[in-house]
Amino acid sequence: MRILAIETSCDETAAAVIEANPSDKKVKLLSNIVASSLSLHAKTGGIIPEVAAREQVKYIMPVIEESLRQAQCKSYDLDAIAVTVGPGLIGSLLVGVETAKTLAFAWQKPIIPVNHLIGHIYANWVLTTNKKQLTNNPSTPLRASKLEVSFPVLALIVSGGHTDLVLMRGHQQLTWLGGTRDDAAGEAFDKIGRLLGLPYPAGPVMAKLAQQGNPKAFNFPRPIIDSNDFDFSFSGLKTAVFREVKSQPPKAGSEQLLTDLSASVQQAIVDVLVVKTIKAAQKYKVKSILLGGGVGANELLRKQLEASCGKLAVKFFAPAKNLCTDNAAMIASAAFFNLAHKGASSAYRPVPWQKIKVDPDLHF
Numbered sequence: 001m002r003i004l005a006i007e008t009s010c011d012e013t014a015a016a017v018i019e020a021n022p023s024d025k026k027v028k029l030l031s032n033i034v035a036s037s038l039s040l041h042a043k044t045g046g047i048i049p050e051v052a053a054r055e056q057v058k059y060i061m062p063v064i065e066e067s068l069r070q071a072q073c074k075s076y077d078l079d080a081i082a083v084t085v086g087p088g089l090i091g092s093l094l095v096g097v098e099t100a101k102t103l104a105f106a107w108q109k110p111i112i113p114v115n116h117l118i119g120h121i122y123a124n125w126v127l128t129t130n131k132k133q134l135t136n137n138p139s140t141p142l143r144a145s146k147l148e149v150s151f152p153v154l155a156l157i158v159s160g161g162h163t164d165l166v167l168m169r170g171h172q173q174l175t176w177l178g179g180t181r182d183d184a185a186g187e188a189f190d191k192i193g194r195l196l197g198l199p200y201p202a203g204p205v206m207a208k209l210a211q212q213g214n215p216k217a218f219n220f221p222r223p224i225i226d227s228n229d230f231d232f233s234f235s236g237l238k239t240a241v242f243r244e245v246k247s248q249p250p251k252a253g254s255e256q257l258l259t260d261l262s263a264s265v266q267q268a269i270v271d272v273l274v275v276k277t278i279k280a281a282q283k284y285k286v287k288s289i290l291l292g293g294g295v296g297a298n299e300l301l302r303k304q305l306e307a308s309c310g311k312l313a314v315k316f317f318a319p320a321k322n323l324c325t326d327n328a329a330m331i332a333s334a335a336f337f338n339l340a341h342k343g344a345s346s347a348y349r350p351v352p353w354q355k356i357k358v359d360p361d362l363h364f
């Protein structure tokens, strides 16, 4: 089964083609194209929704064409079109959804609506075995051998807009356990980075600076780390950094201060994420922990979660780093698993394209 997926929920315009076999449930990536308008948003220190949507319009067709070309696929080779319907920016989502509907109508293909957050989880099921086809990141590690996810699964989704813990007793058996009460983990990195004068998105920049810094230099708060729920809160951390920066603003030549601040902030965020995730894993006796979302590319988070999972004898999975940030391969993977588990081809029911609608506030 070949699926073309389209993802346009924010500032990335992405298309991917996967080949997946319902009998062995292996998701092979044939192409994975991501065009980003990030450099435009770096100038304004954040995303302006109208600007992002206009860029989506410019890139959507070239990105889809390139993904079909790289997959050596014609429209008649496709079995379905998957598309992100939410959550996200309404203008950006509309570009992807309307394009998917038009192609589904023109090519007479079924269309599969996908929740972006569930897509982040399913990035973990994408096999990235063919280096050549991963043109966006040729250095992506090969991960075919690690693909034995056992249920129950706990998924930690950490992105620019979301921080959620989700229990999966099986495909399509998702229970939301908790999430952020204010800023998401990625948003915390981005807003704190802005306080420090760093470019948007600040998460990867701070992670790099942190390599040279001392994570114990500042004892920043770990908000609600001991609460009896699976919620998160990062706005207090932002306030603590604000106070620190006000008392000693980083200036040119104060690189050590910037690296120490970055390392201390990163450690505070990672500590909270790891402690809450492990607590949930123990409570629900999960067999696997899956990481997903842009902050999932953070090396410290990956290492510390993996180490904690090792102690609990729980399997740990994290997607290749270029599949943590927004992409369409994860959308195709989510579409495939949610179809395949309805009973493979016999239950493969196309959704009429007229019924597909964007939902910017979609949750679990």
Ligand code: KG4
Pocket: 010, 158, 159, 160, 161, 162, 185, 186, 187, 189, 190, 201, 202, 203, 204, 207, 293, 294, 295, 296, 297, 298, 299, 324, 325, 326
């Ligand atoms: O999943 P994503 O690409 O988009 C959303 O769905 O939000 O996540 C983007 C977020 C940004 O906040 C960015 O700062 C953060 O992921 N991010 C990181 C790293 N790479 C991306 N945060 C920390 N460390 C990283 N290495």
Ligand code: ZN
Pocket: 116, 120, 159, 160, 293, 294, 325, 326
């Ligand atoms: Zn995302």
